[in-house]
Amino acid sequence: MKLHEYQAKHIFSRFDIPVPKGKIANTAAEARQIASELGGNVIIKAQVLVGGRGLAGGIRLAKNPNEAGTLAATILGMEIKGLPVHRVLVDEAASIKEELYLGITIDRIEQCPIFMASSTGGVNIEEVAQTAPQKIVKVLINPLLGLRDYQARELAAGIDLPRDQWKIFTQIATSLWNIFTSNDATLVEINPLVLTKDKTLLALDGKITIDDNALPLHPDLAEMRDLDAEVPEEIEARKYGLTYIKMDGSIGCMVNGAGLAMATMDIIKLHYGEPANFLDIGGGANADRVSAAMRIILQDPSVKSILINIFGGITRCDEVARGILSAINDIKPSLPIIIRLAGTNANEGMKLLADKNLTTADTLVEAAKKAVMAAHGDQDGDPG
Amino acid sequence: MAILVNKNTRLIVQGLTGHEGLFHAAQMQEYGTIIVAGVSPGKGGTWEMQGKIPIFDSVRMAVEATGANSSIIFVPARAAPDAIYEAAEAGVKLVVCITEGIPVLEMLRVSAFLKTKNTLLVGPNSPGIISPGIAKVGIIPAQIITRGSIGIISRSGTLTYEMLNALNSALLGVSTCVGIGGDPIIGSTYIDLLPLFEDDADTEMVIMIGEIGGSDEERAAEYISNKMTKPVVAFIAGRSSPPGKRMGHAGAIIEGGTGTAASKIQALENAGVKVARHPEEVVELILRGTTTEN
Numbered sequence: 001m002k003l004h005e006y007q008a009k010h011i012f013s014r015f016d017i018p019v020p021k022g023k024i025a026n027t028a029a030e031a032r033q034i035a036s037e038l039g040g041n042v043i044i045k046a047q048v049l050v051g052g053r054g055l056a057g058g059i060r061l062a063k064n065p066n067e068a069g070t071l072a073a074t075i076l077g078m079e080i081k082g083l084p085v086h087r088v089l090v091d092e093a094a095s096i097k098e099e100l101y102l103g104i105t106i107d108r109i110e111q112c113p114i115f116m117a118s119s120t121g122g123v124n125i126e127e128v129a130q131t132a133p134q135k136i137v138k139v140l141i142n143p144l145l146g147l148r149d150y151q152a153r154e155l156a157a158g159i160d161l162p163r164d165q166w167k168i169f170t171q172i173a174t175s176l177w178n179i180f181t182s183n184d185a186t187l188v189e190i191n192p193l194v195l196t197k198d199k200t201l202l203a204l205d206g207k208i209t210i211d212d213n214a215l216p217l218h219p220d221l222a223e224m225r226d227l228d229a230e231v232p233e234e235i236e237a238r239k240y241g242l243t244y245i246k247m248d249g250s251i252g253c254m255v256n257g258a259g260l261a262m263a264t265m266d267i268i269k270l271h272y273g274e275p276a277n278f279l280d281i282g283g284g285a286n287a288d289r290v291s292a293a294m295r296i297i298l299q300d301p302s303v304k305s306i307l308i309n310i311f312g313g314i315t316r317c318d319e320v321a322r323g324i325l326s327a328i329n330d331i332k333p334s335l336p337i338i339i340r341l342a343g344t345n346a347n348e349g350m351k352l353l354a355d356k357n358l359t360t361a362d363t364l365v366e367a368a369k370k371a372v373m374a375a376h377g378d379q380d381g382d383p384g
Numbered sequence: 385m386a387i388l389v390n391k392n393t394r395l396i397v398q399g400l401t402g403h404e405g406l407f408h409a410a411q412m413q414e415y416g417t418i419i420v421a422g423v424s425p426g427k428g429g430t431w432e433m434q435g436k437i438p439i440f441d442s443v444r445m446a447v448e449a450t451g452a453n454s455s456i457i458f459v460p461a462r463a464a465p466d467a468i469y470e471a472a473e474a475g476v477k478l479v480v481c482i483t484e485g486i487p488v489l490e491m492l493r494v495s496a497f498l499k500t501k502n503t504l505l506v507g508p509n510s511p512g513i514i515s516p517g518i519a520k521v522g523i524i525p526a527q528i529i530t531r532g533s534i535g536i537i538s539r540s541g542t543l544t545y546e547m548l549n550a551l552n553s554a555l556l557g558v559s560t561c562v563g564i565g566g567d568p569i570i571g572s573t574y575i576d577l578l579p580l581f582e583d584d585a586d587t588e589m590v591i592m593i594g595e596i597g598g599s600d601e602e603r604a605a606e607y608i609s610n611k612m613t614k615p616v617v618a619f620i621a622g623r624s625s626p627p628g629k630r631m632g633h634a635g636a637i638i639e640g641g642t643g644t645a646a647s648k649i650q651a652l653e654n655a656g657v658k659v660a661r662h663p664e665e666v667v668e669l670i671l672r673g674t675t676t677e678n
Contacts, residue, residue: 106488108568108598108635111495126640143492184487213461213634214487243632247624258566258632259540259595262621267662269624278625280632311542311549313511313525342549344525364546365664 022091031072121192184214249274273372317349386515481507505571532557538593566633574604596622
């Protein structure tokens with residue numbers, strides 16, 4: 001789960017990382033008021049969970065409260081990469097001498113947290129990694145030891161930070177490490193970390209991503225989730241313990257297991273269809289889950305056919321078949337539904353579905369072909 | 385004689401008295417796995433499974449009393465890291481963790497700790513291991529698999545079952561199938577297991593089932609290219625998955641341009657691995673490979 005910049009900065013300041021004075025505004029009037037409290041010279045920043053806000057015009061400098069109000073009104077009316085801007089952060093403008101980068105993420109290959117610093121801050125660090133990898137200093141952290149001071153100094157020296165800043169830099173790096181571990185983050189990033197003209201370090205922008213698996217341990221963080229930034233079907237699915245991801249195609253998918261769900265989407269594409277979604281109904285696909293899944297798939301108006309692909313392991317296919325029948329009975333969908341059951345009790349399951357005027361398939365390839373045909377308007381879904 | 389799980393496996397079930405633990409312990413025992421003990425803190429001294437399996441309060445006590453060499457973990461995510469540490473401290477050689485949902489920072493600590501121990505962890509978020517006809521340590525359904533000479537390493541659960549079923553229909557058997565788990569940080573990756581299959585007399589070829597996220601498949605490709613003499617066939621799920629989205633598995637995410645299916649497929653093909661476009665095609669590639677080589 002990604003946090004907004006203002007939420008990340010709030011956490012930064014709780015851990016004594018210096019951030020600019022600022023407040024969140026929901027309206028232009030609030031923005032004007034905050035700007036006058038801050039002395040007029042402010043930066044207005046759209047709070048949306050995508051990169052490239054600056055290029056999209058979502059970050060603007062204002063010289064006085066009235067200009068702040070006008071700019072806030074413009075930004076609050078914007079959509080950035082499809083996301084409407086509901087809030088702006090109004091921060092005191094900083095006098096920037098240098099822009100640096102400091103962040104922690106997880107190195108999956110080394111199986112360690114990795115600390116990264118760069119003298120090239122204020123731009124996307126992944127781009128720096130591509131174009132000028134020598135400008136990124138990396139230090140692997142032993143998770144049982146945590147960040148040690150000498151490692152922070154290695155980072156400071158590596159980005160040619162003046163020696164008089166090393167002490168405060170080490171404090172900031174240590175705080176960042178504490179934020180990373182105590183919030184179960186998978187990414188914390190200060191970008192840019194600026195060296196101001198009066199020689200202080202200041203976290204001008206920040207990103208924090210929290211490990212979804214750890215959210216039950218952090219109810220305070222879970223509450224920060226911005227539902228406005230999410231697809232409604234994805235929120236609905238989460239309530240039922242389902243994983244749903246919206247795609248652009250016309251074939252709704254319902255599959256048990258993440259790997260099989262991805263493979264099912266791939267095979268639809270291989271047969272010139274486009275999946276409308278990823279949906280993993282998980283283990284023990286009972287009637288309730290199947291019903292919930294079917295309702296969620298049908299909320300998407302571009303769905304033209306539904307492919308249900310279940311591989312019974314511990315889950316028994318006859319139980320799943322009963323779940324499907326009860327869901328169909330309940331919802332009475334008018335779209336063609338193609339069902340493929342395999343594995344434990346698949347024959348019993350298929351028998352239950354046989355008299356119900358549903359299209360069935362024995363193999364994944366056959367099921368995909370039939371679903372693609374049906375989505376393209378061939379109602380009986382017979383690939384011929 | 386298969387890898388990791390064989391007739392010498394003496395298994396402890398951590399969390400045996402729970403709903404899942406009891407169900408799968410019975411399934412494993414029925415398949416022929418030698419289960420020697422269960423561990424459930426606070427329930428030591430009781431007996432389960434028709435009074436035949438003793439329950440201990442700690443893994444150490446269970447190992448001392450029974451000489452167990454392997455363990456399987458069926459405890460909730462909150463308790464699972466502790467269960468792994470406990471098994472490793474007690475000297476258990478193979479630990480299979482079925483639990484899904486362990487926070488990644490916990491797993492980083494586990495992984496750092498295990499570097500100091502002589503314990504191989506498989507999982508978490510794994511369906512376990514099966515050596516057909518010999519034993520299974522996990523939840524892989526046994527009826528869709530027969531003994532043979534193909535080794536399997538997979539990051540997925542039901543996708544693996546799909547593959548096993550397709551092999552079974554084509555009368556192709558398996559030496560050992562290892563589900564390594566769908567999390568970003570796992571105990572054993574392809575490069576830990578490929579050498580075991582390379583050295584295993586029962587295994588003639590290996591199927592790798594991968595998916596988007598991370599670069600373990602790319603590293604496997606490097607190993608295969610440099611060290612592997614046995615043929616490898618692969619399937620990578622997620623060709624049509626969008627970047628930045630976690631596709632069900634915690635580890636299945638394309639981040640910052642790394643972890644794409646295209647990159648994995650390219651690396652594997654460069655290493656001489658045949659990559660199937662869908663699970664059923666794996667069988668076709670194997671059958672074609674066998675006939676042309678003969």
